[in-house]
Every structure is written in structure tokens, then in C-alpha cells.
Amino acid sequence: MAGRIGAMYYRTELNYLDNNHSLDVAVPIEVSYLRGKENHYLELGIGMTPWYENYISLIETPDGTRVKHLAILAFGRLGYRYQKKDGGIFFKLGFTPMVQFNDKVYKYKDKSVVPWAGLAIGYTLKN
DSSP states (O other): OEEEEOOEEEEEEEETTTTEEEEEEEOOEEEEEEEEETTEEEEEEEEEEEEEEEEEOTTTOTTOOEEEEEEEEEEEEEEEEEOOTTOEEEEEEEEOOEEESSSOOTTOTTOSEEOOEEEEEEEEOOO
């Protein structure tokens, strides 16, 4: 078994004169099951990511008021992990499709399932 928690903060300045910016904050949480031999593993996981976004959209709000969304994304993981049994650096590659639970999700507002993939390098503490 493996666990993961992360954080993302992203701010984009849209106009420096009037402090117009967009803001995204996300916190992915995941639990994974590793199955394999030696240093090679199949990784199966499930998780969720609360995602908050705050921006100005002239399409959604023609008067230019701020739009704020909190989306809950669920995701699965099917991947490969190379990890030594005694800890240290690991590498992994996975397919991680996301599913939204409400009608608004960052950049994918017209889709309920978003295909996604990832590549990661990390560090495992010794057992």
C-alpha cells in the first residue's frame, strides 16, 4: 500500500494595472495498491482532488465579476512503478482519468470524464 497527498497553487496575472488575476488551488489525495516482484510493480489507485478556482470570465459574467468554483474530482490510477524494496528514489508512469462530481471543472466544463496521464519521480523512506 502507498499513500500520497500533494498541493498545487497557481496564480496568473491577467492585467498588472488593476490586479486582475486568476487563482487555482488543488489538494490531491490518493491511496494505491502495489503488486509485483523485485523492483517492478503494477500500481492501482483511487483518489480525490478538491479544486478551487477564482477568476474573471466575461463569458460567464458579462459584467466582469469574479467567478469562484469548488470542484471535487475523483480519479483512478493504472500504472507502472519502479521502486527498490529498501527505499530511495522511485519512478512511475500512469493513466489517471478524472471524473467530476459537479457541473464545473477547471478547463473541462463540458465533460464529465477527463482522460489524464502522469509521470512522477519521488522518494520512499526505508521500511
